[in-house]
Amino acid sequence: MMSNQKPMKKTKILELIGICLVITALISAYGLYYTSQEYAKVTETQLNADAYITGIAVSKNISDLGVDINILVLNNVSQLDIKIYMIEYSVYASDIPINRPNQMDFLGTVASASNTNFVEAGTNFEYTVSMGLDPTSDQYDKLVDISPSPDNSAHFVVSGTVFYKISGPSDLQGTIPFYFVGMLEVSP
Amino acid sequence: MKTDGQLINAKKLKLLIWSISAGIVVAFFFASDFLKFATGFSPSGEVLFISPLFCGFILGLLTTMDELYHSVMASIILTITAVVMIIIALFAPIIFGVSGDFLGLYYVFVIQNMLISIVLIFPVALVMTITGKVVGEYLLLGHIYKAERVALSKDTVQWYQMLEDATPESVGLKPIGWKPEDDMPDEAGETLETPVEAPSEQPEDDTSRE
Numbered sequence: 001m002m003s004n005q006k007p008m009k010k011t012k013i014l015e016l017i018g019i020c021l022v023i024t025a026l027i028s029a030y031g032l033y034y035t036s037q038e039y040a041k042v043t044e045t046q047l048n049a050d051a052y053i054t055g056i057a058v059s060k061n062i063s064d065l066g067v068d069i070n071i072l073v074l075n076n077v078s079q080l081d082i083k084i085y086m087i088e089y090s091v092y093a094s095d096i097p098i099n100r101p102n103q104m105d106f107l108g109t110v111a112s113a114s115n116t117n118f119v120e121a122g123t124n125f126e127y128t129v130s131m132g133l134d135p136t137s138d139q140y141d142k143l144v145d146i147s148p149s150p151d152n153s154a155h156f157v158v159s160g161t162v163f164y165k166i167s168g169p170s171d172l173q174g175t176i177p178f179y180f181v182g183m184l185e186v187s188p
Numbered sequence: 189m190k191t192d193g194q195l196i197n198a199k200k201l202k203l204l205i206w207s208i209s210a211g212i213v214v215a216f217f218f219a220s221d222f223l224k225f226a227t228g229f230s231p232s233g234e235v236l237f238i239s240p241l242f243c244g245f246i247l248g249l250l251t252t253m254d255e256l257y258h259s260v261m262a263s264i265i266l267t268i269t270a271v272v273m274i275i276i277a278l279f280a281p282i283i284f285g286v287s288g289d290f291l292g293l294y295y296v297f298v299i300q301n302m303l304i305s306i307v308l309i310f311p312v313a314l315v316m317t318i319t320g321k322v323v324g325e326y327l328l329l330g331h332i333y334k335a336e337r338v339a340l341s342k343d344t345v346q347w348y349q350m351l352e353d354a355t356p357e358s359v360g361l362k363p364i365g366w367k368p369e370d371d372m373p374d375e376a377g378e379t380l381e382t383p384v385e386a387p388s389e390q391p392e393d394d395t396s397r398e
């Protein structure tokens with residue numbers, strides 16, 4: 001009698017282990033779904049976040065010297081907020097119509113760092129980033145040389161990157177490149 | 189409802205559910221590790237080894253009462269379930285309808301992780317399922333095997349004893365040179381009794397014949 005009861009009891013323990021495994025699997029299935037969903041959201045944000053230059057103002061006036069750019073960061077498709085922590089760009093100029101930065105005059109690079117620039121999910125946001133030039137620098141002399149009066153225009157290439165973090169548990173970092181090529185009037 | 193001849197009976201169904209459950213648990217840990225950049229939960233890389241090891245062992249314990257090939261089949265089902273679930277998780281952006289250009293590197297990432305999953309899960313799960321089954325048999329059925337061995341030993345001793353006590357007539361052996369006609373009743377109605385020949389002693393050497 002005892003020998004029959006013992007395996008029965010142990011078989012029930014096995015059944016109990018099996019039930020625990022099934023419950024763990026159900027919890028894991030939800031975890032798997034959550035992981036997949038988060039991955040899909042992050043991928044959507046990375047693929048669709050974009051940035052455009054909406055305006056550039058170049059000035060060689062001593063009181064207002066430098067290059068100001070307006071950048072529109074698009075996050076209208078994503079379901080996650082993004083936090084822009086740095087915008088970095090370089091400016092190249094030339095008096096002849098070429099668009100290869102290595103054949104142009106390098107005016108300077110600026111990195112604008114901030115931890116408070118949030119772009120909420122489903123919205124767009126526009127930033128203005130300024131690059132100041134030192135009036136005594138070689139870059140300023142180049143800018144004056146390539147945009148002589150009365151024409152006051154030159155060819156510019158602006159290339160840069162928006163660095164962002166995706167808000168959420170992952171805190172994943174990403175970059176959005178932006179680019180501008182064209183002729184601009186330099187305000188005297 | 190359940191007969192042995194059926195393709196799926198309650199026992200096999202239970203085994204299938206356990207195997208799929210173990211596969212889902214393994215898939216969760218693998219997917220969490222592969223996609224840790226996207227979620228806050230980032231288990232260490234050891235889970236790639238520990239999760240199939242542990243789930244395979246549990247599956248082995250659960251198949252203690254079954255045949256060995258059931259354990260092997262369970263580990264194969266575990267692997268297939270886990271790999272399918274991992275692939276689904278890796279293709280989640282496409283399944284959830286994310287728009288955008290998926291670069292070729294994305295598919296490389298999926299295929300690379302799929303191969304890693306197959307290579308890591310199946311051997312570990314198979315070995316641990318068999319180990320779990322052996323451990324389960326030792327823990328759960330050890331006393332039954334011991335009782336069986338004692339009973340078998342008693343039987344064997346009894347047989348030897350019977351063989352020692354037995355004479356050819358008592359076990360129904362016929363003497364050398366016996367023919368079926370010998371047992372036929374003669375005209376007087378008596379069967380012919382042929383005495384059992386005692387084994388004749390062989391001469392020790394051939395020289396005695398001479």
